[in-house]
Amino acid sequence: MYLILAKKILSDAVVELKVQAPEIAAKARPGHFIIVRHGERGERIPLTIADWSKEDGSVDFVIQAVGYSTKAICALNPGDNISDLAGPLGQPAVIDRVQSVICVAGGIGAAPIFPQARAYQQLGAKVTTILGARSADLLTWQDRLASISETLITCTDDGSAGEHGMVTAPLQRILQSDAEKPERIVAIGPVPMMKAVAETTRPYGIRTYVSLNPIMIDGTGMCGCCRVSVGGQTFFSCVDGPDFDGHLVDFDSLSNRQRAYRTLEKEAQEHHCRCNTKEAGQC
Numbered sequence: 001m002y003l004i005l006a007k008k009i010l011s012d013a014v015v016e017l018k019v020q021a022p023e024i025a026a027k028a029r030p031g032h033f034i035i036v037r038h039g040e041r042g043e044r045i046p047l048t049i050a051d052w053s054k055e056d057g058s059v060d061f062v063i064q065a066v067g068y069s070t071k072a073i074c075a076l077n078p079g080d081n082i083s084d085l086a087g088p089l090g091q092p093a094v095i096d097r098v099q100s101v102i103c104v105a106g107g108i109g110a111a112p113i114f115p116q117a118r119a120y121q122q123l124g125a126k127v128t129t130i131l132g133a134r135s136a137d138l139l140t141w142q143d144r145l146a147s148i149s150e151t152l153i154t155c156t157d158d159g160s161a162g163e164h165g166m167v168t169a170p171l172q173r174i175l176q177s178d179a180e181k182p183e184r185i186v187a188i189g190p191v192p193m194m195k196a197v198a199e200t201t202r203p204y205g206i207r208t209y210v211s212l213n214p215i216m217i218d219g220t221g222m223c224g225c226c227r228v229s230v231g232g233q234t235f236f237s238c239v240d241g242p243d244f245d246g247h248l249v250d251f252d253s254l255s256n257r258q259r260a261y262r263t264l265e266k267e268a269q270e271h272h273c274r275c276n277t278k279e280a281g282q283c
């Protein structure tokens, strides 16, 4: 059992949880994720470790309620316990010693990108962060990202905060300017956003890392569910990734695989429990 130490509600559908997990905090590195399972028959949900403290023995993650299991986890409160946390999983992100990096985050991607941006900053890189969301209320972790970025540019699709438009517009503007080009780009967010960022940076030949979020089950390379095509080869995102070279990723096959269980996911959301059990995944 893993005790929830703190909870922050970041928007209608997004919460930040701090959970006691000293073994995970001791080994966590930027890019790692955990698998969370709540309830004995709960689904296994992969979530990026957004921050951690070895001293407190705690890990933080930010979770968006998109379906049955994420809604159940978002409803938990400090003092509640999560049944299982497995991790840290995946390969840590490659953080090279570079002069400058642009971190591009879309929506909930703001939290997973934070430890990578901080690691670049700690290695002496000039960090520019571009943070986008559909609207102002969905902009997440602006303060934290501002604290480690030399420049933070925010954008919203509806123009309710920052620049009006998509994250690729300021990215394109920076790349087209006479200023020195960044040596690295890191993009974390929805698949169409990561694809658009990779297409924007491709003509400039700037190494662009993306963090892939295929459906995962075991998270340890056993089931093959998370397979992705990168440079014409098949990789298991949970053990070979989740970060890959964005210029080599087949984003269209990733999108198709993400849609594979839409009908079942919809059924799970519409299922109204009649067996009086409160635990997620128990019926």
Ligand SMILES: Cc1cc2nc3c(=O)[nH]c(=O)nc-3n(C[C@H](O)[C@H](O)[C@H](O)COP(=O)(O)OP(=O)(O)OC[C@H]3O[C@@H](n4cnc5c(N)ncnc54)[C@H](O)[C@@H]3O)c2cc1C
Pocket: 033, 043, 044, 045, 046, 047, 048, 049, 061, 062, 063, 064, 065, 066, 067, 068, 069, 070, 071, 108, 111, 112, 212, 213, 214, 215, 216, 217, 242, 258, 259, 262, 265, 266, 269
């Ligand atoms: C490496 C990795 C890191 C992630 N980090 C975060 C994070 O930090 N914060 C966050 O909010 N979300 C994160 N996600 C996505 C999160 O795991 C899914 O939103 C969650 O599993 C949805 O489960 P559900 O039952 O609530 O929704 P469902 O209704 O079952 O599904 C909604 C959508 O979520 C995705 N999804 C469903 N099941 C899985 C699964 N087992 N594995 C991956 N995706 C799934 C699918 O695209 C699906 O269409 C991450 C995913 C991966 C692979």
Ligand code: FES
Pocket: 215, 216, 217, 218, 219, 220, 221, 222, 223, 224, 225, 226, 227, 236, 237, 238, 239
């Ligand atoms: S989630 Fe099963 S192999 Fe990656």
